[in-house]
Amino acid sequence: MRVISAEEVACHLSWEGLISRLHATFVNGVESPPRHHHAMHRPDGEATMLLMPAWEAAGYIGVKMVNVFPQNADHGVPAISGLYLLSEGKHGQPLACIDGSELTRRRTAAASALAAQALAKESAETLLVVGTGKLAPMVIEAHASVRPIKRVMIWGRNASKAEAIAQAYATRFTTEVVDDLAVAVAQADIVSCVTLSTQPLIKGEWLTPGTHLDLIGAFRPQMRETDAECLRRAEVFVDTYAGAQGEAGDILQAIDEGAFRFEDIQAELAEVLSGAKPGRIADDTITLFKSVGASLEDLAAAIEVWESLPGQAG
Structure with a gap:
């Protein structure tokens, strides 16, 4: 069994290849039971363990274990850590720990x-990233791979982290740190929220x-990044119905408030x-995509990493 480091994952997961693999996996489908979601009561606060299995009908098998410790921010340690075990489908033998x-x-x-x-306008040029964690740079790069992003605004509670991200991408985009979210949201074509907030x-x-x-x-149902008015005004899309129904706090809390069904x-x-249902239907439509993560995404990404390694055929 091969151990694949974070550096190797970054090297072998191009945005074009990964997005293409995800597209095919969403359309073709895999077996993906509901993920196991376990609350862990730690001495310094709440934490979460997630177990996410998935497998192809006649191909790869995988499972991811993730630990989420929001309190790690106070110690300069990433809030999310985990590993992925990928196995081959013929005999169930482990291939890689990623x-x-x-x-x-x-x-x-x-x-x-x-x-x-x-869902986003084809002409979308301005991106607002809300949050300064490890995901923030990823969404800048990913969105820029599918839309002609020229301007990136960053908002975060930690101004130094926001400034560091702005500086890191200053040679590729016009970047700026913003402190007035209302003004920034009004100027953005895409608003990407990557926080662990429990308040809108x-x-x-x-x-x-x-x-x-x-x-x-x-x-988690107790978390949210938007108020109910966002959902009321927007055309709402989700990564999966099952995930949204069980864990999408933005949606579940808006439903509880009577503002959404x-x-x-x-x-x-x-x-x-x-193509079973339409995406964006007009340039002036407000669209909202709520994701909580799906195990089929992890399996797709793990396969893409494995098959991109030298000497590994598809």
Whole structure:
């Protein structure tokens, strides 16, 4: 069994290849039981363990284990860590143990970029990233691979982290750190939220016609990055219905407030990509994509890494 480091994952997961692999996997489908979600009570706060299995009907088998420790931010340690075990499908023998953190970051950003291909305006040039964690650079790169991004705004509670991201991408885009979210949201073509917030950061009244709102961070019912007005004003899409119904705090809390119904969701991503349901239908439509992560994304990313390694045939 091969151990694949974070550096190797980054090297072998091109955005074009990963997004293409995700597209095919969403359309073709895999077996993906509901993920196991375990709350862990730690001495310094709440943490979460996620177990996410998936397998192809006659191919690869995989499972990811992820630990989420929001309190790690206070210690300068990444909040999310994990690993992915990929096995071959004929005999179930392990092939590789893959760094799960880098795999997760890249597949998460790639899934949002894949959704943006169908939901964001083709002319989208201005991206607002809300959050300064490890996912922030990933969503900049992923969205820029599918839309002609020229300007990137970064908002975060930690100004030094926001400035570091802005400086890192200053040679590729016009970058700036913003402190007024209302003004920044009104100027953005794509707003990508990558936080662990439990309180709304984005208000629906700030959204302008044509905006695409990409909600990545909140993955538990108690979390949310938007108020209910965002969902009321937007055409809402999700990565999977099952994930949204069980874990999408933005949606579940808006439903609890009487501002939204689950039936108001326009489609899950596979339906849009297969052509069964439409994505964006007009330039002035406000679209919202809510993802909580799906095990099929991890399996797709793990296969892409494995088959991209020297000497590994598809």
